[in-house]
Amino acid sequence: MNRKVVSDLFSLVRSRNPLVHHITNMVTINDCANVTLAIGASPVMATSVEEVEEMVQLANALVLNIGTIQAETFSAMLLAGKAANEKGIPVIFDPVGVGATTYRKKVAGELLAKISVAIIRGNASEIDSLIGGKGKTRGVDAGDNSLDSKELAMKAANLFSCVVVVSGKVDIVSNGKEIVQIENGDIWLTKVTGTGCMTSTLIASFAGTTDDYFSASIAGMSAMSLAGEQARRKLSEGAGIGQFKVKLMDEIFHLDENIWGKEVSILES
Ligand SMILES: Nc1ncnc2c1ncn2[C@@H]1O[C@H](COP(=O)(O)OP(=O)(O)O)[C@@H](O)[C@H]1O
Ligand SMILES: Cc1ncsc1CCOP(=O)(O)O
Numbered sequence: 310m311n312r313k314v315v316s317d318l319f320s321l322v323r324s325r326n327p328l329v330h331h332i333t334n335m336v337t338i339n340d341c342a343n344v345t346l347a348i349g350a351s352p353v354m355a356t357s358v359e360e361v362e363e364m365v366q367l368a369n370a371l372v373l374n375i376g377t378i379q380a381e382t383f384s385a386m387l388l389a390g391k392a393a394n395e396k397g398i399p400v401i402f403d404p405v406g407v408g409a410t411t412y413r414k415k416v417a418g419e420l421l422a423k424i425s426v427a428i429i430r431g432n433a434s435e436i437d438s439l440i441g442g443k444g445k446t447r448g449v450d451a452g453d454n455s456l457d458s459k460e461l462a463m464k465a466a467n468l469f470s471c472v473v474v475v476s477g478k479v480d481i482v483s484n485g486k487e488i489v490q491i492e493n494g495d496i497w498l499t500k501v502t503g504t505g506c507m508t509s510t511l512i513a514s515f516a517g518t519t520d521d522y523f524s525a526s527i528a529g530m531s532a533m534s535l536a537g538e539q540a541r542r543k544l545s546e547g548a549g550i551g552q553f554k555v556k557l558m559d560e561i562f563h564l565d566e567n568i569w570g571k572e573v574s575i576l577e578s
């Protein structure tokens with residue numbers, strides 16, 4: 310990992326203002342649109358099979374998030390994913406709750422078989438399920454503390470030939486050879502729905518700026534964890550998760566290479 314390359318991405322994303330096309334869930338869609346703007350990229354959410362291929366022609370990155378997947382949305386993902394592969398823009402896959410149901414497993418398997426994905430970001434239970442593990446899952450949240458995130462990231466990155474990000478208390482990013490460990494974060498990030506989805510969006514925003522998807526993943530993952538840590542620290546006494554969510558968005562909006570350089574805590578192996 311090159312720290313300067315990663316930190317430079319914060320000004321690059323704001324100057325290049327990449328368009329990030331999302332086919333995503335109906336729970337966190339608005340938060341994902343706003344976090345795209347907060348980091349300096351532009352969001353577009355388009356889901357109809359009639360228009361997704363055309364929208365991909367305008368986009369710099371494509372997010373596929375299966376949080377509330379339905380048959381028609383899935384068809385749209387396949388069309389958009391193929392168009393993104395042909396155009397050469399990165400596809401960022403968020404396998405929300407993949408271990409929870411047979412349908413989600415089928416959808417994720419088919420997507421990964423038919424589309425070349427640049428980056429996968431999920432919690433440990435989700436990545437474990439993708440690689441055929443039997444770890445416990447609790448709906449869309451991680452449900453198994455015994456999983457080894459480093460091992461999962463490395464295995465999944467090699468299996469799917471892409472960068473894999475496993476979020477959690479400690480976040481792991483692997484390209485199949487290197488492993489980066491991000492130690493920032495705050496437990497309140499798990500008390501607000503959508504922080505995982507928004508992380509995938511942040512990663513996509515950076516990946517729409519550079520073809521160095523390993524650095525883009527480190528930038529996006531650390532942006533969420535660092536902003537969460539700072540937001541919690543700056544909350545006034547008595548504040549709860551409502552104010553935390555607002556503060557989190559503010560911290561992402563203000564994050565730059567100087568704050569990142571001073572505050573990020575990263576280990577490499
Ligand atoms: N136990 C934890 N302590 C501190 N931060 C956490 C913890 N678990 C997850 N996070 C943070 O929450 C954010 C969302 O990650 P995660 O909860 O794993 O995603 P998801 O919402 O998809 O399950 C990340 O920034 C991650 O670092
Ligand atoms: C609660 C919920 N249910 C279906 S999608 C979704 C949002 C999941 O968001 P995240 O994985 O970022 O917590």
Ligand SMILES: [Mg+2]
Pocket residue numbers: 405406431432449505506
């Ligand atoms: Mg998630």
